[in-house]
Amino acid sequence: MKDQIPMASSLVKLRRNLRAAERNVHGLWQILKAVVSTDHPLLAHLIPIRRCNLACTYCNEFDDFSKPVPTEQMLRRVDLLGDLGTSVVTISGGEPLLHPQLDDIIHRMRKRRIVSGLITNGYLLTADRIQRLNRAGLEWLQISIDNVNPDEVSKKSLKVLDRKLQLLAEHADFHVNINSVVGGGVSHPQDALTIGRRALELGFSSTVGIIHDDSGQVQPLNDEERRVYHEMKGLEKRSFTRVNAFQDNIALGRPNQWRCRAGARYLYICEDGLVHYCSQQRGYPGIPLEKYTIADLRREFHTEKPCAPHCTVSCVHQVSVLDAWRAPQRPAPASEPASGLVHIE
Numbered sequence: 001m002k003d004q005i006p007m008a009s010s011l012v013k014l015r016r017n018l019r020a021a022e023r024n025v026h027g028l029w030q031i032l033k034a035v036v037s038t039d040h041p042l043l044a045h046l047i048p049i050r051r052c053n054l055a056c057t058y059c060n061e062f063d064d065f066s067k068p069v070p071t072e073q074m075l076r077r078v079d080l081l082g083d084l085g086t087s088v089v090t091i092s093g094g095e096p097l098l099h100p101q102l103d104d105i106i107h108r109m110r111k112r113r114i115v116s117g118l119i120t121n122g123y124l125l126t127a128d129r130i131q132r133l134n135r136a137g138l139e140w141l142q143i144s145i146d147n148v149n150p151d152e153v154s155k156k157s158l159k160v161l162d163r164k165l166q167l168l169a170e171h172a173d174f175h176v177n178i179n180s181v182v183g184g185g186v187s188h189p190q191d192a193l194t195i196g197r198r199a200l201e202l203g204f205s206s207t208v209g210i211i212h213d214d215s216g217q218v219q220p221l222n223d224e225e226r227r228v229y230h231e232m233k234g235l236e237k238r239s240f241t242r243v244n245a246f247q248d249n250i251a252l253g254r255p256n257q258w259r260c261r262a263g264a265r266y267l268y269i270c271e272d273g274l275v276h277y278c279s280q281q282r283g284y285p286g287i288p289l290e291k292y293t294i295a296d297l298r299r300e301f302h303t304e305k306p307c308a309p310h311c312t313v314s315c316v317h318q319v320s321v322l323d324a325w326r327a328p329q330r331p332a333p334a335s336e337p338a339s340g341l342v343h344i345e
Helices: 010-036 071-083 102-111 127-136 158-171 191-201 223-238 244-251 294-302 314-323
Strands: 043-046 088-091 115-120 140-144 175-183 205-211 266-269 274-276 285-288
Touching (some): 010 115, 010 175, 043 071, 071 102, 088 102, 102 115, 127 158, 175 223, 191 205, 205 223, 244 314, 266 314, 285 294
Parallel strands (some): 088 115, 115 140, 140 175, 175 205
Antiparallel strands (some): 274 285
């Protein structure tokens, strides 16, 4: 599986370093902007297609029939997010590489000075596809790999995807992060270490997540899973996103006490163009993106989310931590009861 480590050309390394420097400067500017004002989203997830070419049993974010969102609608949504001052947009799905004009969507983000990210299962990556992502202006990509060998829970295995990782090491100008998992449904937790070490060997960053079971629930980790989890956290020193305290508590089955800023600092825009708290709380506020305003951002910034103590959505943790020091939250207004939340399992 790893007889040789692919070498990027000097030109690819130069482009990669220049892109990283640009990304770091842009990131520092966005952090400064976030400290000064809370009236803009820091991160949005944008869904161009719900369909996926895989069917991992723990996942509730895909189907096997949906058509791609028309490209003009997607470009309009990027523009609307730009108008709201959104710092980063991550494209996910479903499997976003199934969208035939994905490069045009990424290029529009580049034009709007939005940091562009992509979450993919990696199956559709080829050298040509990676180079097209380079030209479109993609800034970072994440692949979650669940096991070393495919099983009935997930086909996102290192055995299948290692060649795709080698292609990324050879051709990608953008940052690559490989996320491995421990928890419900993972038969061999030590696989996470094999995956993480391979990611670092190829020059990528490595992170670890705690996965829910097939009922959508997160269970405390057992002794072996905790051992692997903590060893993986040691490998994360090269990661570009680390908010360890949240996952440390999840690993022990403990709630987190924090101020969730979903609906304000983080937006999840589904394939229908509606704004939701996150992928696991689809249904509220459920407002079309074209009607979402600063007033909505301000309301949701201050609204307490009852699902927050047991939340496992790490990207919401990451963007909310910047505002942990200010603006206490309060229950939703009586006209907008918390019972309006719809938990998707």
